[in-house]
Amino acid sequence: MTTSALPSLRLKRVVVLGANGAMGAGSAALFAAGGCEVTLVARDRARAESVVPAVQGIAKSERIADGLRCATYSDGMESLLAGADLVFEALAEDINLKREIFAQVDAARPPEALVATVSSGLSIRAMAEGRSAGFRQHFAGIHLYNPPHVMTGVEVIPHPEMPSGLVTELEQLLATRFGRAVVTCADTPAFAGNRVGFKVMNEVAQLAERHGVQLMDTLVGPYTGRAMPPLATVDLVGWDVHRAIVDNVAANVRDEAPGAFALPSYMARLIEAGHLGDKSPAAGGFYRRSTVHGKAVTEVLDPATGSYHPQDETLSVPFVDEVRDLNRRGRYVEGVAHFFDAVGPQADIARRVILGYLSYGLHRFGPGEVVAGYDDVDRIMTAGFNWAPPSALVDLIGPARTVRELERAQLPIPAIVAAAARGEVPTPLFRLPSITPGRYFAG
Amino acid sequence: MTPPVFVLGGYQTDFARNWTKENKHISAMFNEVVSGALEATRIPPEDVEVGHVGNFAAELYTMQGHLGAFLVETHPAFSGLPTGRHEAACASGSIALLAASAEIEAGRYDLAMVVGLEQMKTVDSARGGDFLGTAAWYEREAAGVSYPFPKLFGRLGDEYDRRFGLKDEHLARIAAINYDNAKKNPLAQTRNWFMSEPHANSQDRFNSVIGGRIKVSDCSQVTDGAICVFLASASYARKYAQARGLDLARIPQILGWGHHTAPLGFDEKIAESRDNPYVLPHTRQAIVDAFRRAKIADAWALDAIETHDCFTTSEYMAIDHFGLTPPGKSWQAIEEGVIELDGQLPINPSGGLIGCGHPVGGTGVRQVLDAHRQVTGTAGAYQVGGAKKVATLNIGGSGTTTCSFVVGLDN
Numbered sequence A: 001m002t003t004s005a006l007p008s009l010r011l012k013r014v015v016v017l018g019a020n021g022a023m024g025a026g027s028a029a030l031f032a033a034g035g036c037e038v039t040l041v042a043r044d045r046a047r048a049e050s051v052v053p054a055v056q057g058i059a060k061s062e063r064i065a066d067g068l069r070c071a072t073y074s075d076g077m078e079s080l081l082a083g084a085d086l087v088f089e090a091l092a093e094d095i096n097l098k099r100e101i102f103a104q105v106d107a108a109r110p111p112e113a114l115v116a117t118v119s120s121g122l123s124i125r126a127m128a129e130g131r132s133a134g135f136r137q138h139f140a141g142i143h144l145y146n147p148p149h150v151m152t153g154v155e156v157i158p159h160p161e162m163p164s165g166l167v168t169e170l171e172q173l174l175a176t177r178f179g180r181a182v183v184t185c186a187d188t189p190a191f192a193g194n195r196v197g198f199k200v201m202n203e204v205a206q207l208a209e210r211h212g213v214q215l216m217d218t219l220v221g222p223y224t225g226r227a228m229p230p231l232a233t234v235d236l237v238g239w240d241v242h243r244a245i246v247d248n249v250a251a252n253v254r255d256e257a258p259g260a261f262a263l264p265s266y267m268a269r270l271i272e273a274g275h276l277g278d279k280s281p282a283a284g285g286f287y288r289r290s291t292v293h294g295k296a297v298t299e300v301l302d303p304a305t306g307s308y309h310p311q312d313e314t315l316s317v318p319f320v321d322e323v324r325d326l327n328r329r330g331r332y333v334e335g336v337a338h339f340f341d342a343v344g345p346q347a348d349i350a351r352r353v354i355l356g357y358l359s360y361g362l363h364r365f366g367p368g369e370v371v372a373g374y375d376d377v378d379r380i381m382t383a384g385f386n387w388a389p390p391s392a393l394v395d396l397i398g399p400a401r402t403v404r405e406l407e408r409a410q411l412p413i414p415a416i417v418a419a420a421a422r423g424e425v426p427t428p429l430f431r432l433p434s435i436t437p438g439r440y441f442a443g
Numbered sequence B: 001m002t003p004p005v006f007v008l009g010g011y012q013t014d015f016a017r018n019w020t021k022e023n024k025h026i027s028a029m030f031n032e033v034v035s036g037a038l039e040a041t042r043i044p045p046e047d048v049e050v051g052h053v054g055n056f057a058a059e060l061y062t063m064q065g066h067l068g069a070f071l072v073e074t075h076p077a078f079s080g081l082p083t084g085r086h087e088a089a090c091a092s093g094s095i096a097l098l099a100a101s102a103e104i105e106a107g108r109y110d111l112a113m114v115v116g117l118e119q120m121k122t123v124d125s126a127r128g129g130d131f132l133g134t135a136a137w138y139e140r141e142a143a144g145v146s147y148p149f150p151k152l153f154g155r156l157g158d159e160y161d162r163r164f165g166l167k168d169e170h171l172a173r174i175a176a177i178n179y180d181n182a183k184k185n186p187l188a189q190t191r192n193w194f195m196s197e198p199h200a201n202s203q204d205r206f207n208s209v210i211g212g213r214i215k216v217s218d219c220s221q222v223t224d225g226a227i228c229v230f231l232a233s234a235s236y237a238r239k240y241a242q243a244r245g246l247d248l249a250r251i252p253q254i255l256g257w258g259h260h261t262a263p264l265g266f267d268e269k270i271a272e273s274r275d276n277p278y279v280l281p282h283t284r285q286a287i288v289d290a291f292r293r294a295k296i297a298d299a300w301a302l303d304a305i306e307t308h309d310c311f312t313t314s315e316y317m318a319i320d321h322f323g324l325t326p327p328g329k330s331w332q333a334i335e336e337g338v339i340e341l342d343g344q345l346p347i348n349p350s351g352g353l354i355g356c357g358h359p360v361g362g363t364g365v366r367q368v369l370d371a372h373r374q375v376t377g378t379a380g381a382y383q384v385g386g387a388k389k390v391a392t393l394n395i396g397g398s399g400t401t402t403c404s405f406v407v408g409l410d411n
Helices: A024-033 A045-059 A063-067 A077-081 A095-108 A133-137 A164-176 A193-211 A213-219 A230-237 A239-252 A265-272 A318-328 A332-341 A345-361 A374-383 A390-397 A399-408 A415-421 B026-041 B068-073 B092-105 B125-135 B138-142 B148-164 B168-182 B197-201 B234-243 B266-272 B281-293 B312-321 B330-335 B360-375
Strands: A013-017 A037-042 A068-072 A086-089 A114-117 A139-144 A153-158 A181-184 A287-292 A295-302 A307-310 B006-012 B050-054 B083-086 B111-118 B209-211 B225-232 B253-261 B304-306 B389-396 B401-408
Touching (some): A013 A024, A077 A095, A095 A114, A095 A133, A139 A164, A153 A164, A153 A374, A181 A374, A193 A213, A193 A230, A193 A374, A213 A230, A213 A295, A213 A345, A239 A265, A318 A332, A318 A345, A332 A345, A332 A390, A345 A390, A390 A399, A390 A415, B006 B234, B026 B111, B050 B360, B068 B083, B083 B092, B092 B111, B092 B225, B092 B360, B092 B389, B168 B197, B168 B312, B225 B234, B253 B281, B281 B312, B281 B389, B281 B401, B360 B389
Parallel strands (some): A013 A037, A086 A114
Antiparallel strands (some): A287 A295, A295 A307, B006 B225, B111 B225, B253 B401, B389 B401
């Protein structure tokens, strides 16, 4: 007998608007796998139908299509939304486009239907401006991470007018029925995960201008607590998406890390020339993959010149190799200690990025901040980014040493870290169940 | 009277992890699982007197043998700790538990650490399938055969079909239940995978036949995983309980065990059981022995079962071998919902091998840890309400080495 009570919120019919976009198929697969009937809406029927095999491929099941229906906007909003419990918007990240569609949704939605946007950081309040009270009371951001069948993190950003009971029910439903790791966020630019994650990635991109792409991805590579090196990650998400996120934060946020979100000028220049990362394979991003004489070759960007050079297969940083070897044997405490004991300018650069990550992450909770508790930061950085949770880094380094190292790097000391160093809060700080931080530190 | 053996709990790694992708050596699994278990139980490492490892084929998957020695590496206090490794294919973990519990019963030691583990994602599925073939009679049953084990367990289904009739829809139901339960288990390999009964019943490009009547949805998957449990004598368990303000009577014990080995070859097994009501009589005997030692009359004295569903056919076999139905009528228990999480006698609340995962040499230890979770009320969303006695069934090879435990409170 299970004891967890299921929420009463009904979620049987979901309408995905912009189903053929980047997040459309992944979202549709998530809802269908949770037992919903899903209507896939695109500009024309062929585009909507193209999502069906994508959903089947994600779920690895032909039968998942049994609950899918394809439609286009020309079917009329009234007919599309009839009987809908959730209208899920997954259009491009363009606030005017979203506002336009929400006006149509507002006019046609059943009174109890929830409306959600998958936006990764645009203002929820701004999107709902001019909408009816009923719309605003049923409107939230549901920011799924890509791809949803791999990354289980989700940020819920309720419109301020949404009743708290409904927010709770929605979050419980996302957790129990859809297996999501749920974090409630305030309506702030880039929300929690992207704010913290892109701050680090942008900083690494800034440092690459001086130290080189390959060296930076080596210094703060997977051994420092992430599945992928930061610049390779920017290539994966796309330079245009990266720019949209950091520009939005830079323009709308004042915090303790000024300048961290300034897009490096070489990136701005190269984006204009069509360098968008993996989505522009011919132009490339930080890396460019090509085939020479039938052999796969990876080239690396030189930010100073915008040209590409063959990857240096011999690049090796001794302290990095030593920490990786400790991680490979599951000796994470020793690995982190070795990382902080390493001597030299390269070790200083790597440490400053990692310390910057935990400092910035652990400043993002509490009153007036993005999330309620530091567990929320840990949850979204693990389930949304596959990065080591900031609080677990403090545990591994040791709170007292973390304070000393932050002082040495002239980085702000989060209150929670200072309190842990003084023995005023229980340690270890990291307390999410069923997650072993060691998994994030690659060998 | 045989002295009691207490189960003090332990730790399991997340079975969804791919340790090769993390570029981890098998020693990392030892380090994580032992430090996790010490932390979870708050057992001082100095108290541990002996270590046993259950593992099937680290020599093949990771080119590493002599696994007992890795236990010594996991904590400075373990320097000089007597250790050893046990192998009986998928039953390796249970054999390690049997060895540790025998030493406690004999009075040699008061506290034993048992680790079961397998790192399997080091090779592609075809090569891994060939390695698994060594759990059968390799030269006669597996050499040159792609995926020999699905074929062997497909034949187990065929034998049921021949003797009693078997509908594949009942196998599909078994798969769907295990996946459903796994969604409630935060350490289950498939907790975020899609599965539905219609999918399990379909045969298409995503649910193709692997061998005989076995499709992808009928199979447990390739899993990296490690599990650690601590077994203790009454005197240590008393000390452990006192230090934590627990009632000794609430600490689970291994109430009974059974262990038998059938001929290695599948044909020989089937020939031997020709005139027996049970298709795998040695498996039945291991269960009966465990019941007898636990002083329980039958399966209805249990609150849950963690069984070996390497394939849906092995769970189908377990249902009648546990005595939930007369031989050959396992389908009745499936149709009546008996084995579901809220049924009369839930099977695999954890998701079992199909849902939770099957790190081959670790599975027997994982089953006993899950039995401990159920009996101590710590199984979270897959808790069976008020569970006091839980049985395990762990099978190596094509029904060759069978071990069964009854874990519960002594009443």
